[in-house]
Amino acid sequence: MKLIHKLEPLWWILFGAGGFVACFFLPALLLGVLILGPLGAMPHGLSYDHAHMLASSMVGKGFLCVVITLVLWHCAHHLRHFILDLGGHSLATIAAFSSYGLAVVGTIATFSIVGAL
């Protein structure tokens, strides 16, 4: 836990940056990719060729990596404090390691999936 506490400024920076990025980009991505696309409201935009062209460009890859990883780190930090609020400080160690552990897994998954495009 000493390391977790030592890195506290880093967690808060990632939390703030992730929240900011989420406000700017996440609602449109969720609405477009998870709702309007499957409903067929974007037949050209989310066709395979166009979606692949957007996501596999250097700008697209950078954008997706930044947005998804920062939002995941934001969620991890928020989740850690949510667990502390509900369960008390006896859960501090498990809350920190499980939340940030999942964020590390999400970051690796994001870079490997986006990198393979």
Next chain:
Amino acid sequence: MSAHAAPRTPTAPARPPSGFPVGFYRYRNYILFAATSLFMALGCIGLLEGLHALGKGEAAWNGFLARMARPHNLVLSVVVLGFTLYFVIRFAWVGRKIGAGRIGPVPRPPLPMPLLGVAPIGGFVTVWLVLLAILGGLLL
């Protein structure tokens, strides 16, 4: 402890306030705001699933879109979007107090607090429309 180290200040152990977490509307809002993290993470996992399918080829991508079009997946996506929008509104609403803060000798902006909350949301919505236009194939 060395002889010169200051003694640790005695403090009471942390304890939740009376009625926490659902006994008071501010507590409920706080819990709802914290719960947004779960749903936003779920949304990111959905996006990653889509990107994974995109990397596997056209059939996998079309399969992903068909899977997400199922009613229960659409309902889940709408719930995830709802929590994300709640996060955005609360983020902007809490953040308006930062905009109204006084920094050094710079005078406080002569803007009413509600406007400082609504203006960032206007900026966010503008970016969302641009991003949706790109995703829809209207801009790129």
